[in-house]
Amino acid sequence: MSPCSRLALALAAAGKRAISSAPRNSAVKDSLPKLAVTRRVEDSQPLLIKEIAAEVVARISAGHAVVNLSQGVPCLPIFKEAEERMVNFLREGHLPYSHVAGIWSVRETAAKFVNHFYGTDFTADHTIITAGGIQACFNTLALVVESKADVVLSTLPAYSLYQAQTSYFGGTFAAMTSGSDGRLRPEALHAAFDEQRKAGRRVRCVCLCTPNNPTGVVMSRQEVEELASALDLELAREPAGFLVLLDEVYLGLHDGAHVSLLQVASEQLRRRICLVLSASKGLGAMPGARAAWLTVGDKALVPEMLKVQSAVSANASTIAQVGLEASLAHCMSDPKVLQQVHDYYSTRIGFMVEQLNSLGQKYNLGVLCSHPRGAFYIWADFSGLTAVENDLQLQRLLLDRGVAVIPGSAFSISPSLKMLRINCARDDMEELQTAVRIFDETLAGLCGSS
Template identity: 25%
Template sequence: MAELSNRLDWFSESTIRKMTRIADQYGAINLSQGFPDFDPPKDILNSLKEVAEKGPHQYEITWGSKIFREKLAEKQKKFMRIEINPEENIVVTCGSTEAMMVSMMAVCNPGDKVIVFSPFYENYVADTILSGAEPVYVALKPPSFGFDKEELRRAFEQNPKALILCNPSNPVGKVFTRDELLYIASLAEEFDTFVITDEVYEHIVFPPNEHIYFASLPGMFDRTISCSSLSKTYSITGWRLGYVLGNKKIIDNCKKVHDFLTVGAAAPLQKAVIPGLEFGDDYYEDLINKYDKKRDLFLNGLDKIGLKYFKPEGAYYVLVDISEFGAKDDISFCEYLTRDIGVAAVPGSSFFKEDVNNYIRLHFAKKDETLKEALKRLERLKVSK
C-alpha cells in the first residue's frame, strides 16, 4: 500500500468523542461531550414539523438560504452592533466545526503560523495542521487563565497569519476582558494578523462578565473572521448549523472553500430554525438564567464532595483538579470514573500543550435531575479518596 498522508500523524481521534463512546459502553452519565439532554425550544420543534411536510428538501444556495442569512444578519447586527450584509458578510456552514476549517483554509497558506491559546478546544490544532500551517502556543495561566503580554507579543513577533480566539473559552469558561481583547487587537493590527474567533457560547455568559465580540472592536471588523453556530444557543447540536461572518473579501474566499468542502448546510434545518433567530431578548435572558442555575447546582454539589475546580465565567464547562486522588494520569482516571463511578469526563491533557495531566473537564448542560444523579455518583469519590 502507498504511504498515507503524514499530516495526520500529528494528532489522534477526538478525545471528546471517544469519551462519549466509552460512556455509552458503560452506561455512564455523559458529562464529557458538550450537548444537552433536554429538548430545543418548542417554537423551533413546531417549525421542524411543518418543514418536514412542506420542505424545502433540496439544495439551497451553497452559502446559505436567503431567509436564513437575512434573519441571522438581523440577529447578529443587534448583538454585535455592527452592520452586516447577508449577501456579502455571511457563509452558512455545517456547524462551527466546518466554519473554523473554512476560515483557516481561506486565510492560511502552507507554512504559515497560527497562534493558539493553551488550553484549547482540540479541533484548533487539527485545523491548523490540516491547513498546512504551524501552531504557536501561548499559555493561559490558572487560576484566572489570563495571558502574559510579553509571551503573546513574542508569539506575534513570529509573524503569524492568524490567532484563534475562543471566547467564552472551552474548556475553562474564561470570558476575555475588554482590556485583554484590546491588547490582542493592538498586536493584530501591528503585525497585520487575522483573528479567527470561536464564539459559539456567545449567549452563555454569567454576570457580571460581558461578552465582547472581537469584530466590534475599533478597526477589527476587516481582520476578524467570526465563527459561531446555533448549536449551543438553541440546544440543537445535532442540526449542525454554523456560520462564518466577515468582510466581503474574506467571505468570498470562505464561499469557495465551503462550496467544495460540503456544498451546503441542511436546507430544511435552515428553514426550521428561523423562529429561533426571531426570538426576543427574553429568550436570551432566560437562557443565561437557566445555565446560571445549573452552574450553581453543579458547583455547589462539587463543593459538598470536596472537589476543586475553576469557576467558569461563561459556557458550560468546569475544569476539575484531580491531583489529590493520586491517579497515574488523567486518562486512566477518566476511564476509572466512567467505568466504576458512572460519570464520563474528558481528560484535561487533551486541551493543553503543556505537560498537564491533573485536570478533567465536566459539563453541566443537562437536566437538573441528570446533574443531581451525576453528583450522587461522584460522591463515591469523596469516600474513596
C-alpha cells in the same frame, strides 16, 4: 421504542446478515497490501472528545448506566419556534439545495442577529451558513495555512479542533502563554509573534475562543480593549496580515459580562475577524442540526471561502438552516430568552460547584472549581490528587464507575495537570446527584475514606 429506533435496529441486523452471508475470498483479502494514505491524514490525530463521546454512547447502548457529563451537549429542548419551522418545511414535500453560502433570508437573519447583539453593520454578503462550527473553522484556516511556515496561534487550554485542523493543512500550531483560565494578555501575544518571526515563520491566524472552552471564562472590557490594541500593533508589523478566528459559539450562556473583540475592534482589525457562531449551544440547543455561521469582516474573502465549502460540504442542510433562522429570530424577539437559558444552566452549575468543592475539602484537595461565567460546564482542578498520575487515569476510573467527563488533555494541555471538564447540562437533577456520589466514591478509593 420509537418507529425510527426499530427501523435502525432492523437495518443494522439486515446489514449484519448481508455481511455474514457474503462470499469471502481469503486469498484475495490476505494478498491486499495496506493502502498508503496521505501523510496529512496519517499524521492527523482524532479528537479525544469525539472518541470519548463514542465510547460513552457504546456503553449506554450496551446497557451500562452512565451519567454523561462529557461532550458539550445542551439538555434544554430546541426552541418551539425552530421545531415548528423545520416540521413545516418538511411538510412542504421538498428538500432542495440552497446556495453554497446558505438561504438568503437565513443569511440576512444571521447578519441581523450579529448586528443586534454586537452593534455592528454586517449584511448577508458577509455571512456564510456552515455545517456546524467545525466547518466554519475549516473554511477560515483553509485560506491561510498550507505549510509549516504558516502558524496558527491559540491560548491554552483550547478546543483541540484548532490544532487538529492546523495539522491537517500542514501548518504549525503554537500556544500563546496564558493563565490557567485561558485569558490572553498583550505581552503573551507579542511574545508569541516575536518567537515565530525569529524562527522564520509567519503567523497566519490567531484563534480566540470566548467565552472560553473549556474554562468558561469571559474577559473584561479593559482586557478585550488591550488585546485589540495589541492585535492592531501586530497587524501593522505583518505585511502579509493574518486572520483572527473568533470562536464565540457559547454566546448566550454568559452572565451578561461578556465583551466581544468585535465590539471594540478598529476598522482594520474588524476586517480581519472571522466570527463563528452556532445554534448548537445557548442559541438553539440543536447540535445535531449542524447549524452555524461565519461572519466575515472582509466580505471580499467570502467568495474564497465558498470555494472551500463547495468542495467539502456545499450548502448546510436546508432543514438546519430554517431551524437556525427561527432560533435567531426568537432570540432577538425577547431579551428574556437568553437570560432564561443562562439561569437554567446556572442552577445546575451552582449545584455541581458547591458539591465538588465540598468533596475537595473532605479529601484535602482544596478548591476544585469555580462558577464559570460563560458555559454550562465547569473546569475542575484535581492536581492535588497524588494517587493518579494524569487526567486520563482519573477520567477512566470515573467512567468505569458510571460517570463520563472530558480530561483536560483533550484541550491541548498536559495530562499531568489533572484537569477535568464536567458538563452540568442535565435536565434531571438526580443525574447530577448520582455523579456527585460517584465522584465521592472514586475519591474515597483514591484518598482513603474521610
